[in-house]
Amino acid sequence: MINQDVWDVLIIGGGGSGMTAALYASRANLKTGLFEKLVPGGQIAVTDMVENYPGFPEGVLGPDIAMKMQTQAEKYGTKFFYDEVLSIQKKEDKTFELKTASESFFSKTIILAMGASFRMLNVPMEKELTGKGVSYCATCDGAFFKGKEVVVVGGGDSALQEGIFLTRFATQVTVVHRRDSLRASPILQDRAKTNPKIKFIWDTVVEKVVGKDKVEGVVLKNLKTQATTDFKTDGLFVFVGHDPNSKLVRGVVNMNDHGYVLANGEGLQTSVEGIFAAGEIRFGAVKQLVTACGEGCEAALSAQAYLEH
Structure with a gap:
């Protein structure tokens, strides 16, 4: 018409x-x-x-x-x-x-x-498990992770803002960042680093999402040592640009x-x-x-x- x-x-x-x-x-x-x-x-x-x-x-x-x-x-x-x-x-x-x-x-x-x-990580099983534990919006999906542990990927303002928000629901928020320092604003860094529910893993990327019908974990790779580790988590939140x-x-x-x-x-x-x-x-x-x-x-x-x- x-x-x-x-x-x-x-x-x-x-x-x-x-x-x-x-x-x-x-x-x-x-x-x-x-x-x-x-x-x-x-x-x-x-x-x-x-x-x-x-x-x-x-x-x-x-x-x-x-x-x-x-x-x-x-x-x-x-x-x-x-x-x-x-x-x-x-x-x-x-x-x-x-x-x-x-x-x-x-x-x-x-x-x-x-x-x-939102940019994806483009790693195995990310797309398949989007909406089943993989998310790009903490505000949308955070409440589904009440009492659970989640991983947040990123080092900028969005990653920390959403990570802090997720502490309202999750028992543990692990921020995984590919560098050894954050790009986020100082005030957000202070809030995140002093939050007892948030911990950081540096110089590391997510290599793969693990799970069949829902996220059960991720495979992490240290960029300095090249070592990979299996990391158990209930959710993966991606904020990488x-x-x-x-x-x-x-x-x-x-x-x-x-x-x-x-x-x-x-x-x-x-x-x-x-x-x-x-x-x-x-x-x-x-x-x-x-x-x-x-x-x-x-x-x-x-x-x-x-x-x-």
């Missing part, structure tokens, strides 16, 4: 950058739509507590701020579509055609805000070798006039909620300026 309406701005992705772009675009009286294939909020929606967003000295629950962002964007007229965009094509009249499985949409501008997805959700625009806009969209010029415009990028999908993004929101604002204002000229 073809939706004959021509939109001013269509935004792909409903995380912090996408919903902020929607807020600013709709407040500028632009006909604005937003596509989100899962739930609005992106990574915020699966973050237990956001402690570094200005104006919330006690922190704010991730799902709460996501819901309020959506409500605010809808208040000013943004239309949310819970669907996946499958293709983008620029037409001769300089509008863009976006296709989902069931409809075609036309827009004068596009804002790419698809973000990034993200990969950009840019498959949709491969061959449409310029990217770097890792798949991040290049939009580093004025106004966050990509290599295609009328297409802008904001948030974690963009090469050079800082990967923080506050900067994602700022980029969403900038992309919307740039789209507005593009439409006015």
Whole structure:
């Protein structure tokens, strides 16, 4: 089915950058739509507590701020579509055609805000046991591990934030890190290292997940000695970075070798006039909620300026 309406701005992705772009675009009286294939909020929606967003000295629950962002964007007229965009094509009249499985949409501008997805370890049995003890979201799955022992892989802020959260349920949280020091912020390091439920294994990686119908353990490999050990655990939580959700625009806009969209010029415009990028999908993004929101604002204002000229 073809939706004959021509939109001013269509935004792909409903995380912090996408919903902020929607807020600013709709407040500028632009006909604005937003596509989100899962739930609005992106990574915020699966973050237990956001402690570094200005104006919330006690922190704010991730799902709460996501819901309020959506409500605010809808208040000013943004239309949310819970669907996946499958293709983008620029037409001769300089509008863009976006296709989902069931409809075609036309827009004068596009804002790419698809973000990034959790990176897997890509070790044997990881994929098979995802959802059966292997997880990439402590906020989503932590309660299933009440009274159990879990392993957390990673050394950045996400790994420690989620590891600390897991101590609410698990009796023991073992953080496995490939280096001998953490990359996380000092305050998170202090919290983790002083938590009696958290211990660390350094210079080590997970070689394999063990289990048939559920996680029963992992095989660990020390990178200095090359020695492997069997480590018994009930769950494996992986926080080793993200990969950009840019498959949709491969061959449409310029990217770097890792798949991040290049939009580093004025106004966050990509290599295609009328297409802008904001948030974690963009090469050079800082990967923080506050900067994602700022980029969403900038992309919307740039789209507005593009439409006015």
